Amino acid sequence: MSKVVFDEAKCKGCGVCVHFCPKKVIQMADRINAKGYHPAYLANEGDCISCGTCGRMCPDAVIEVFKP
Amino acid sequence: MKQVYAVPKALQPRATHYCPGCTHGIAHKLVAEAIDELGVRDRTVGVAPVGCAVFAYDYFDCDFQQASHGRAPAVATGIRRALPDAVVFAYQGDGDLASIGAAEIVHAAMRGERITVIFINNAIYGMTGGQMAPTTLVGQKTTTSPAGRKLEHAGSPIRIAEMLSTIPGAAYVARVALSSPAHVARAKRAIRKAFDTQLAGAGFSLVECLSTCPTNWGMAPIEAMTWLEENMIPYYPLGEFRTPEGGASNG
Ligand SMILES: Cc1ncc(C[n+]2csc(CCOP(=O)(O)OP(=O)(O)O)c2C)c(N)n1
Ligand code: SF4
Numbered sequence: 001m002s003k004v005v006f007d008e009a010k011c012k013g014c015g016v017c018v019h020f021c022p023k024k025v026i027q028m029a030d031r032i033n034a035k036g037y038h039p040a041y042l043a044n045e046g047d048c049i050s051c052g053t054c055g056r057m058c059p060d061a062v063i064e065v066f067k068p
Numbered sequence: 069m070k071q072v073y074a075v076p077k078a079l080q081p082r083a084t085h086y087c088p089g090c091t092h093g094i095a096h097k098l099v100a101e102a103i104d105e106l107g108v109r110d111r112t113v114g115v116a117p118v119g120c121a122v123f124a125y126d127y128f129d130c131d132f133q134q135a136s137h138g139r140a141p142a143v144a145t146g147i148r149r150a151l152p153d154a155v156v157f158a159y160q161g162d163g164d165l166a167s168i169g170a171a172e173i174v175h176a177a178m179r180g181e182r183i184t185v186i187f188i189n190n191a192i193y194g195m196t197g198g199q200m201a202p203t204t205l206v207g208q209k210t211t212t213s214p215a216g217r218k219l220e221h222a223g224s225p226i227r228i229a230e231m232l233s234t235i236p237g238a239a240y241v242a243r244v245a246l247s248s249p250a251h252v253a254r255a256k257r258a259i260r261k262a263f264d265t266q267l268a269g270a271g272f273s274l275v276e277c278l279s280t281c282p283t284n285w286g287m288a289p290i291e292a293m294t295w296l297e298e299n300m301i302p303y304y305p306l307g308e309f310r311t312p313e314g315g316a317s318n319g
Contacts, residue, residue, distance in 0.1 A: 001069060010083040012088035016293075037088070052072040053249050056097075058093075059093030059097075066070065
């Protein structure tokens with residue numbers, strides 16, 4: 001299971017998680033979701049510190065965060 | 069794996085209609101987290117405004133009523149009086165609360181009504197397409213102030229938290245911002261404290277949340293958060309203006 005789980009269908013591609021991630025491990029995908037937005041995804045799981053910042057800042061309740 | 073952040077249970081598992089990056093969604097999550105932490109979802113009743121948050125009843129997983137424009141504090145008062153054990157909150161924008169609903173909010177506070185009000189100050193009318201609000205900053209461009217709000221013409225922007233904090237029945241009044249992780253952490257504590265105030269029977273509580281409206285401000289989401297911090301916070305200082313213990317603090 002991934003440290004950061006995205007409920008991708010709800011993502012509006014706003015980029016707030018990308019901006020506030022202290023490790024810059026989130027990116028926007030090239031593909032689009034059913035809503036027509038480029039969804040956020042965890043591009044570098046190894047450097048993720050499971051701090052939860054992305055989850056707390058996401059305006060659309062897309063993200064849940066886990067710590068191994 | 070241990071869960072570090074979970075989507076609150078007091079939210080329904082569905083997408084909202086809010087624009088990308090709009091901080092209404094962050095405010096919804098903080099309210100839902102307070103409801104979850106207090107374990108009161110089965111006796112919570114929310115009151116939705118007229119404005120972009122009109123569909124809040126579709127997003128929170130608790131009882132809800134939608135009020136006519138600006139009247140959420142009056143509707144919340146009725147619910148409070150009819151259901152003494154309910155946890156009652158109103159969720160209102162700045163057009164709704166500070167303009168057409170200015171009388172209702174003042175008198176709900178004057179009565180010390182045991183309700184919690186979440187006040188979203190995004191300095192504009194969002195739903196109707198970006199008209200000037202009572203909270204629009206001097207110089208800020210909107211569709212009805214295309215050259216920027218003028219002091220001589222429209223007066224100065226209304227500071228709701230400061231105004232309500234002069235009222236004895238207002239037990240807890242705070243202003244927070246939804247523009248960064250540190251501000252959101254403080255906002256979470258303030259919203260929880262507002263609900264605690266209600267549950268303790270101490271009186272009226274309100275948290276003013278400085279919010280973004282990227283669409284009507286004509287900015288990208290992060291640009292809007294920066295604009296909020298550079299322009300709104302200097303005019304709308306953050307902090308607790310009134311607490312049940314009688315103190316105030318800058319936040
Ligand atoms: C009695 C009445 N007057 C005017 C309107 C039009 N109206 C709808 S929403 C709104 C203002 C919304 O702005 P705000 O409360 O700031 O909320 P936001 O959409 O920014 O979240 C207005 C004036 C209305 N629906 N009813
Ligand atoms: S119009 Fe503004 S307040 Fe309304 S949903 Fe869009 S960004 Fe949010």
